Amino acid sequence: MSSKELYEQTKQTQLNEWKTGMILFRTRSFAARTNVQVELNQHVKMLESKLEEGRCKLAELNKTTGSNFESTKKSFEETWESIVTAFEDASVKFKATA
Template identity: 70%
Template sequence: MNDKELYQQKKQTQLNEWKTGMIQFRTQAFAARTHLQLELNKHVKLLESKLEEGKIKLAELVKMTGHSFESAKKNFEIMWDSIIVAFADTAIKFKALT
């Protein structure tokens, strides 16, 4: 397995773990009182869109080769960091609201 494949596998694993966490957030939001459900669902939808963006960008990145891959990888990492922050923020907000 080459470096690119290992990179893709690592990022895909992280996306899968985040998706599992998002499902847990969605379950908590569903179980919350009605007035909290709206607030929690807003955070879940934001996280869902970030994860979908990550999935799409990872698929695009994997198709690239050579120098274009390395260049795009830097931009991908910036976007990836925004997912990490969004996931952490969602976890904090869920903890505070539930």
């Protein structure tokens, strides 16, 4: 397995784990009180959007070859960091309502 394939596989695994986490967040938001539920649902929708963006960027990265890989990887890493931050922020919000 090439380093590119290993990198992509690692990132895909993390996206899958985040998707599972997002499903847990969605379940918690449905169980929350009504006034909190609206805010939590907004976080879930934002996370869904971020995950879709990450999935698209990973697919784009998967299609690149040669020297284009490094520039595409840099763009992917920026997106990745925004996903990490979004999940960290959402985790804090959901823990606060638990």
